[in-house]
Amino acid sequence: MKTLKHASIFTILMLLFSMNDAKAQAPKGDVLIQNATVLTITNGTLENTDILIEDGKIKNIGKDLRQPNNVTVIDAEGMFVMPGIIDAHSHIAGTSINEGTSQVTAEVSMEDVVNPMDVSIYRALAGGVTSIHLMHGSANVIGGQNETMKLRYGSTNPDDLRFEGAPRTIKFALGENPTRGGRRRGIQPQTRMGVEAMVRNSFNDAIKYREAWAAYNSNRSNRKMAPEYDLRMETLVDILEGEILVHCHSYRADEIYMLMRVFSDFGIDKLTFQHANEAYKVAPELAAFGASASIFSDWWAYKLEVYYSTAYNAAILTRNGVNTSINSDSGELIRHLFHEAAKSQKYGNLSDNEALRLITLNPAMQLGIDDHVGSIEVGKDGDIAIFDKHPLSTYAIPQMTFVDGVKYFDINTDEADQRIMIDPEASIEDVVIFNREDFDMCMHEESLVNFYELVNEEK
Amino acid sequence: MKLLRIFSFRLFVLLPFLMASTLVIAQSDPTGESPVTRTYAITKATIIPSPGAKIDSGTVIISDGVITAIGTNVTIPSHAEVIDGTDLWVYPGFIDGMSNTGANRPDPMERPDNLFTPDPPNDYAGITPHVSVITQLDITESSISSMRKLGFTVSHTIPHGRMLPGKSSLILLSDAEHVDHLILKKDVSTVSQFVGAPGAYPGNTLGIMAKWRNIYRNAELSKRNTELYASNPSGLSRPMNDRVSEAFYPVVEKAQPILFNASSLLEARRALQLQKEMGFNLMIGSLEQSWEIIDELDNNNVSVFLSLDIPEKPEENEDEDKSEEVANLEARRLEFYNRHMEQFAALKAAGIKFGFSTHGVTSSKIKKNIIALQEFGFDSTDALAALTTHPAQLLGIDAMTGTLETGKMGNALVATGPYFSSDSDVKMVFVNGDKYDFEIKESSSTTVSDEVASVLIGTWNYSLTTPEGEQTGKWIFTNETGELTGVFTSNDPSGPADTDMDNLNFANNSLSYEFAFDAGGQMLTVFVSGDIDGDTFVGTATIDAFNMSIPITATKGEPEQ
């Protein structure tokens, strides 16, 4: 029984091992999906269409494609095929979320804490998700760098989940979360004024740092003392030079506007606002700046700064020309992002394609990976989700999920226990009852050292 | 600052002690503890001089700390104390690949005022690679004798602390009069672990990884700057003195390895990642999950010390009509138990010579755990290698010790039978040629001594003075399975749940243990240590995560009604 179930994972492991070492290569697959309704995102809906994926890439899209030798065929008649869903804000698959002990921690990176053995990865795959943006927490004004990942579940090696070619991104945070930390410790920032000052100070420090190293490197002789190396400043310099995309935790319109002003002053233009519950209020400004928003479909009222939210946020932003995505920020929501995106039809009548873009091409653009994923086009990665009904229907059930042409989820062979690392001393009857109250309680618990950083995070 | 004060205070305490010991010598031996001779002959014994070798009815001579002869045809010096080794088995003394043996946990630092500046003071952050474990060594530390009683004669001891607690040393597990006498080899490695500073940067793995890279790069720059300045200071501003960077110079030069205390698979991978980026020589100690990274360990020449903290065999539901789901889950759990157990043999099969680490393992479980591995393809010869020759090679002391050979140090253990079986006991241990005898109980195979049985076993009522008020509860010590186990309970319903004690040590009336509990989402480890006088215990409880140390007292007996 068990061995059968884990056969697929084992096969993947074997693949990984066989290509082991020096540079671990992610497994790539070949598959021909036939007779599907293909939701391409960039080229409309194609009926009765085949998709050929070879060596992990989409090779061909069309009717009655020839079946190459040794390529698995999937008959998707009556099924809907869409690009793998991309979650631009996730915290699954991380062993730590926040280095919340300092207000500026640009140097830390989520890539150091990836946990490829989190069963939440499988559950996200079972919701059609193929890529996630594993984000640092929001306790710091300038938090850590995030990790863009492909959900290649089955490996215990974090490197196997790396999204090759994805640009670096970093988390910023405004508003209640970073100011709460300041208040508790008796340091800045304790207000939104202080948050702005801290961002500006950090960039100005980075400019000085860059100058010091430029002076050292120019006309370099052996008779010079090297300046101090500071990974924090190095990272900030990389932001100034446009090498790192900024994803900023934010809620209120004023703070969103503030950061755009600051970034204009420093000449930084790659900016996505995360959560951004009040982005709708400054939609024209966001559009003019070219900033993006990655938002919840309908979460609100869990704290003061999201009290004046509207579920029509996605629609207002889209209508105003702001690139918008819907994210999960949750191990639960990530399992039905297709449904979360569909809510934009209730709240503002987005078209099917506009709604699907919220979880495919738009987040791909926000993460700088739209050359690889986000739509079904020849040359893009074979990251595909297959549904039995139109994915914007509440009744749609994900059937199969492919990453690089390799099938990681198939509802026909799905079995319960998908863990790949088990604590031999844990009870087999380990029941966790998630209580909504626990979630709310942790928002104002302050009795323990580090409690906030450890527990709160996110939202 | 405070740390420094503690160290100088210790030195100050030691001075009169040194003088006193001189006086003791002048007084001859009123306690009757001094040996008559330092030459010992163990005769007619079964000798295992090294893994896989065996001498029947042989003799070992240890004289003035050195093995002077070994074999079947050995002349016994006239001045030797002769030990009849009939039915006894003699092994090389064991080497512990990584532990805190002999090191005292320093008192928590005072919380500095400038804790929330971008970087807190290095001492508080736990960045003290320049500190030697020697500053934490304590000749009265109970772990020295409890480990020695198991046959260990040398420990690779790492300092207590956080991210970069300091330099490790190899120490002899002897009753020394002075800390210096314990030291076999100084500054063996620079130790690192994934332990964050309480409420300050680096607070967890995220900060630790980044800080690591920062420290290493700066050490490289600092080394270059310092060398440049030393070659000719003219026209250069003097590089600032930087103890942290300096401590990394030997690491940068690959003259000293980094020893990562990394138990999980992901921690070990992070250590490997840092090695990949920086290129230092790497040791990994306390490793519990090695099976997925055998190739990486091998290819990168990592010195491995596998943890002896192996899982308990999971109990299966005996119910006849248990559900298929339960049966499946049990099977999967067993599969992972087996992976844990089989990794020892798997590493061996891959040709990796590894040692053991007892870091964080309750001493009474060590022998039992080693024996448990025999069922999983890791036999007594393998175990002996992991306890002697392999760690000796990995730690660079194989010329000195690790086998019973003429000319090597007099480190040996004498057991009442084959060591790697549950019914043998350690009868005596030689450390650097000094003999330590242990009482053997004839009737049972228990490893619990009379001292433990009479003094410790039973229920103790403790009282802990926390900032929130007094906490009370019970410690329950038992030896039912022949090993010492303890449970920590709390009388306060909101206090920690009943918790098994870990790293439990008791010797010379000195007790220490630790336990972990979940304080509303944060796992806290509490270290308790102190001394027992009759029915009274006086000591301290330390919670590193809160940077706090509080008095704890206990009395033996049933609770008052």
Added chain:
Amino acid sequence: MRSTKLLLTILVLLLSTTLSVAQNDIMRQARAEKFALTNAKIYTVTNGVIENGTIVISNGIIEAVGTDVSIPSDAIVIDYAGQEIYPGMIDSGTQLGLVEIGSIAEAQDIREFGDITPQMEALTAVNPNSEAIPVTRVSGVTTVITRPSGGVFPGTAATINLFGYTPDQMFAGSKGLVINFPSSGRRWRQTQEEADRARERALKTLNETWDKAELYAKIENSDEARYYPEMEALARVVKGEMKVYIEVNAAKDILSAIEWVQEKGLSDVVFTGVSEGWRVAEELAEAGIPVITGPVQSVPTRSSDAFDAAYKNPSVMQKAGIKVAIRTNDTENSRNLPYHAGFAAAYGMGREEALKAITINAAEIMGLEDQIGSIEVGKKANLFVATGDPFETSTQIIEVFIDGYQIPMTSRQIELYNEFLDRVPGLNKNPVTTDQ
């Protein structure tokens, strides 16, 4: 072609938005008139589907339903041709009215201090002006159970209609005492040891308190009985005068709770939560205890469970013969009730049963089946008009009636949409006045 069509659609949409703004301007208050809703497809839930039907509402009550209905001359006639009418959805587990802002203690009245506070009345603390109430009701959820939490006996839950200006105007006529059954499952970030200890303590509290309550119930009317509000509240349950909602989730605990209920001889009992009901569905069915379960969109209780364990839970229980209602266990997003039901429908329950789980089943479980939960003559006019299947997100809810009141179809979220969709001023503030 495609783009012109799209443009056209957008124009139409914009136009319809403007229309709804205009309508909202007119209708700032609810109104209770005699209404005739005509030409609609009516999902009665209890009597099938009526095509081209008419509903007459008078004095807050459904006066007539059917295809052959005479429309009173004084009725306001609204033509709903092409639209569908459903009974108001019932969310049988929320904190609506009790929690305004999640992270702010001052904005929450959900958990009184103490383990034993059965006399606490959720209805007392319901804020009829909570922003979440209009947000919820314009989505077609007309009635909810709002319940206190925390401790073993957190208080008494009440069923409220989402319209009214005092708690009494909102009260729908059903209350139930809440018991949090001692849980062997861990809560978030709790260790198993802690959970076990908490369970033992709670079990002790539960049983000791119950024994006292039984004694109190016996002597309540004697002169010796002291004023003891906690026991008074519990005595009503002991005597079978009040319903009891028992929150229980882990399979093991569900079995213990069944045993406990039988041992105490309780009959008017509802189990709530019941996350692992699918594991013990047969036993639950045999015990004949109805269930309020949810949220359906939630992660499985065990890391070894199938990804869809929670989605399938309502279906498995319903198929085993258990009467199942679905709740969101939410506050500000109780509006997602139809989607929780929709997921249950997709994962085995089917649309019809899932609809029942948020209408008539909920009403029956609360003992309000003669008043709400279906479109039937004589029942309260709690209903909504939709452009299609309310489980689908593409469907719009266009009208809501609660207690016969036509509700203004607005909420702060809609007002913000109207204000900001095409913000004035836009990017530039300089006023530009055009000659008329």
